[in-house]
Amino acid sequence: MSSQPDASQLSTLNSRILKQYWGYDRFRGIQEDIIDSISKNKDTLGLMPTGGGKSITFQVPALAKEGMCLVITPLIALMKDQVQNLKKRGIKALAIYSGMSRQDIIITLENCIFGNYKFLYISPERLDTEIFRTKLRKMHISMITVDESHCISQWGYDFRPAYLKIAEIRELLPDVPVLALTATATPEVVKDIQARLHFRHKNVFRMSFERNNLAYIVRKTENKTAELLHILRSMPGSAIVYVRNRRRTKEITELLNNEHITADFYHAGLDDATKDIRQHRWQSGESRVMVATNAFGMGIDKPDVRIVIHMDLPDSIEAYFQEAGRAGRDGQKAYAVILYAKSDKTTLHKRIPDTFPEKEYIRDVYEHLQYYYQMAMGDGLDCVREFNIEDFCRKFKYFPVPVDSALRILTQAGYLEYTAEQDSTSRILFTIRRDELYRLREMGEDMDRLIQAVLRSYTGVFTDYTYINEDSLAIRTGLTRRQIYEMLVHLAKLRIVSYIPHKKTPYIIYTRERVEAQRIHISPEVYEHRKARYETRINAMLDYVTNDTVCRSRMLLDYFGERNEHNCGQCDTCISLRSKSKASEQPDRETLCAKVCGILSRESLTPAGLLKQLPMDKELLTEILHRLSDEGKIIAVDGILQIRK
Incomplete structure (x- = not known):
């Protein structure tokens, strides 16, 4: 048995891995402190603001350790992105998430046991399945990473009950250390994360949330579009404009393009190919402004964003801080601007009943769901159903927003699992050996071009399922997307490949059998306590935008428990107070x-x-x-x- 390397050897090894795979000469901020801690098998909590380089803190030590790192994250788009990036660096990684078939999951888990993989990304909802826990016992897990770890705390702004299962996973792996990471956590959430993850000792590394190069501005206006145009014309550089709903992303984009400001829009309802094209245009500077819902931003690495503008108020300081923090990651001067109108206060308060509809309404939605699926009493356990919220609302005369909230509360209460708009990218696996490819030459020139494009564009297609993009293959081959799809289906029928086409749909997964609606129990922890905390967060957001006497940077830092004795000198409040002071002097x-x-x-x-x-x-x-x-x-x-x- 090899001896454990000493601290100096660990540090040297980690630095060598950083240089080999990422090309960096040194770690940033508190990255090295976190890596040293988890490398010594200590349970560790890292608080790093958006853009702080969280992924490095678990990917580097995992590569230094024998075995595989289990990465738990709710962000499926980010999960896929990181798996692809790791593969490009020659690092073996896999992912499991809601919407995959049982057969896909079994193949992935078998690969984790026998395939010498270094990372398994998994959504928290998948932790509780019997098949996962059975296979987990046969895996060599070196460490557990819990990303977005604030989701485990009921005090957090995005609590997810599935995260509570992580403590049970720890019991199956008692000697495996856990690294918890989050970009936003209040002091009470910091304590709660460590308690719920069963930390052996308290161990927290904090990176200051202060952003000296970022000026926070609240612009009070009753004409937001005119103010938006004024700001974008006055300030050069790349921008993100956040709005509340999908319809507004398109409207604002059309407005900007008509005013000769190049813009694209982005939201969760777009297909992957469209998202990729628009993201590339924006990142390359071909398109100056990205108008988006909060679906945009996670894992987006564009350091030179000069301004982030919020047309609508987020419903928490945590969400705002993450989104605003996407400006100025290059350390140069940048601005985070909220456009605030008096009507925003009423709009924000209206989100409370939309997010927490009455309990009787929630029970009615549950009852109608059974009619929708024709589910008999006592049936349903482990059933997976596609869910079309527009069709459901049309049949039972509901509005989508409170129905979405009701299903999320039923998820929190443990009656079902609702995955909103699950996007499963197309995947392919060759089921013949590479040396048998000569058989395919008789299938025509177009088929040969497609196969060669797949082999040149993607690695590992003979060993496990690989994500592919039909639009990208169409561009490379000169064929249409429809032709690509039909040819892949034909290859699948001939058992040459296993092809799982792209599909975008929400799912309802029954985690228990159907019960009578009146027997649905929604506890105070799931409803009343969470509703009270939601109201508190909304009031904190309103305090922030209506304040005109306290430095905005200090307000944000204070919210996250960081004391700061100096004003930033660059937010609108500081500038206003300085002007008044000069005038009085x-x-x-x-x-x-x-x-x-x-x-x-x-x-x-x-x-x-x-x-x-x-x-x-x-x-x-x-x-x-x-x-x-x-x-x-x-x-x-x-x-x-x-x-x-």
């Missing part, structure tokens, strides 16, 4: 006029000489001299000021 105009006349009655002076004797703002002196000249009290002869006699 200046003597009134009449007094200044009398002082200027008194000095000039004793000697004639240039304006510069006058400024030396009477220090004041240069613009103000110019104003005083113009006034005295207009009143005929002074004259200038060859640039020398004197009293008119």
Whole structure:
């Protein structure tokens, strides 16, 4: 058995891995402290703001350890992105998430046991399945990473009950250390994360949330679109504009393009290919502005965003801080602007009943769901059903927003699992050996072009399922997307490949059998307590935008438990207070006029000489001299000021 490397050897190994796979010479901020801690098998909590480089803190030590790192994250898009990025670096990684078939999951888990993989990304909902727990016992797990770890705390702004299962996973792996990571956590959430993850000892590393290069601005206006145009015309550089709903992303984008400001829109309802194209255009600078819902931003690495504008108020400081933090990651001056109208207060308060509809309404939604699926009493356990919320609302005369909230509350209460708009990217696996590919040459020139494009574009297609993009393959082959799809289906029928086409749909997964609606129990922890905390977060957001006396940076830092004794000097509140202070320090105009006349009655002076004797703002002196000249009290002869006699 190999001996455990000492601290110096660990540090050297981690630095070598960083250079080999990422090309960096040194770690940033608290990355190295976190890595050293988890490398020594200590349970560790890392608080790192957006853009702080969280992924490095678990990927580097996992590569240094024998075995595989289990990464638990709710962000499926980010999960897929990181798996692809790791594969590009030659690192073996897999992912399991809601919406995958049982067969896909079994193949993935078998690969984890026998395939020498370094990372398994998994959504928290998948932890509780019998098949996962059975296979987990056969895996060599080196460490557990819990991303977005604030989701485990009922005090957090995005609590997810599935996260509570992580503690049970720890019991199956008692000697495996856990690394919890989050970008936003209040002091009570920090304590709760460590308690719920069964930390052996408290161990927290904090990166300061202060962003010295980021100016926080709240612009009060009743004409938001005019103010938006004014800001974008006044300030150069790349921008993100956040809005509340999908319809508004398209409307604002059309407005900006009509005003000759290049823009694209982005939301969760777009297909992967469209998202990729628009993201690439924005990241390359071809499109200046991305107008988006909060679906945009996670894992987006664009350091030179100069401005983030919120057209609508987020419903928590945590969400706002993450989104605003996407500006100025390059350390250069950037701005985070909220456009605030008086009506926003009413709009934000309306989200409370939308997010927490009455309990009777929730029970009605549950009952109608059974009619929708024709589910008999006592049936349903482990059933998976596709869910079309528009069709459901049309049949039972509901509005989508409160129905979505009701299903989320039923998920929290443990009656079902609702995955909103699950996007499963197309995947392919060759079921023949590479040396059998010669058989396919007789299938025609187009088929040969497609197969060659797949082999050139993607690695590992003979060993496990690989995500593919039909639009990208169409561009590379000169074929249409439809032709690509039909040819892949044909190859699948011939058992040459296993092809799982792209599909976008929400799912309802029954975690228990159907019960009578009146027997649905929604506990105070799931409903009343969470509703009260939601109201508290909304009020904190409103306090932030209506405040005009406290530095905005200090308000944000204070919310996250970070004490700061100095003002930022660059937010709108600081600028306003400084202007008022200057104005109060200046003597009134009449007094200044009398002082200027008194000095000039004793000697004639240039304006510069006058400024030396009477220090004041240069613009103000110019104003005083113009006034005295207009009143005929002074004259200038060859640039020398004197009293008119």
